[in-house]
Amino acid sequence: MESLLDALGIHGWQDGAAVATILGIMVGLLGLFLAGWQLTAQAKLARSEFEDSFSREYRQVVAQIPTKVFLGATLSPQERLAAFRFIYQYIDLCNEQKYLHERRRIGDKTWAEWEDGIMSNLARPELSAAWSYVAHHAVRQKENGEVEKEFESLRRVVEPRVYDGNTAYLPPPVNISDLYTSYVSATPSLTGVAWQVST
Incomplete structure (x- = not known):
């Protein structure tokens, strides 16, 4: 029975290092994506709070x-x-x-x-x-x-x-x-x- 490494075509430490590098890059890209998503969410929240401050000011003035x-x-x-x-x-x-x-x-x-x-x-x-x-x-x-x-x-x-x-x-x-x-x-x-x- 073929091992999982053989099935993936990994036959030595050099192939394993390449896979580790690829996995590292994928994890890094995922981290960048999550950071970008978080920044976008924070920007939307900040804009919403900024707009809400104008709504409060509007209510205070028109009152x-x-x-x-x-x-x-x-x-x-x-x-x-x-x-x-x-x-x-x-x-x-x-x-x-x-x-x-x-x-x-x-x-x-x-x-x-x-x-x-x-x-x-x-x-x-x-x-x-x-x-x-x-x-x-x-x-x-x-x-x-x-x-x-x-x-x-x-x-x-x-x-x-x-x-x-x-x-x-x-x-x-x-x-x-x-x-x-x-x-x-x-x-x-x-x-x-x-x-x-x-x-």
């Missing part, structure tokens, strides 16, 4: 915006002033999400869901007016004299409607280069201003 905004209502001038910093944060968050998707940090499936929500929300009257206001004022002058529009990523998702200064959403920001800090808190000089609420 500060009056619910009626998401139901299609507009805010009174006083409500608008009080809510503007959160609306601005929402617009900024949307821009950041699009920017990160463009850099492949946000997955396509997640982005498709977020994009749908962004488009839906920014079509609502109050948020549409706020986006128009922010987009109009969020420009800066470069040293070479060119004007640069900020929120470029979000502009590629939802083009803001043309801003109508005659029906001002809010008074122009105190510091046009920094909209957010202009309305972080309601200042007495702004609370007495009469606005026409744009819809």
Whole structure:
């Protein structure tokens, strides 16, 4: 009866060494495959956790915006002033999400869901007016004299409607280069201003 080694055609130590080398290579390749699979799994988990952090931030920001905004209502001038910093944060968050998707940090499936929500929300009257206001004022002058529009990523998702200064959403920001800090808190000089609420 032929031995297993003879059946495999291994007749000496040199053939055995060759088999051991082949087995070593196979084990090494298997190890590389498993390491690659583990890295891929870890990358997916890291991306998922990263995306989840944006979902948490979204919930925190929109919790500060009056619910009626998401139901299609507009805010009174006083409500608008009080809510503007959160609306601005929402617009900024949307821009950041699009920017990160463009850099492949946000997955396509997640982005498709977020994009749908962004488009839906920014079509609502109050948020549409706020986006128009922010987009109009969020420009800066470069040293070479060119004007640069900020929120470029979000502009590629939802083009803001043309801003109508005659029906001002809010008074122009105190510091046009920094909209957010202009309305972080309601200042007495702004609370007495009469606005026409744009819809």
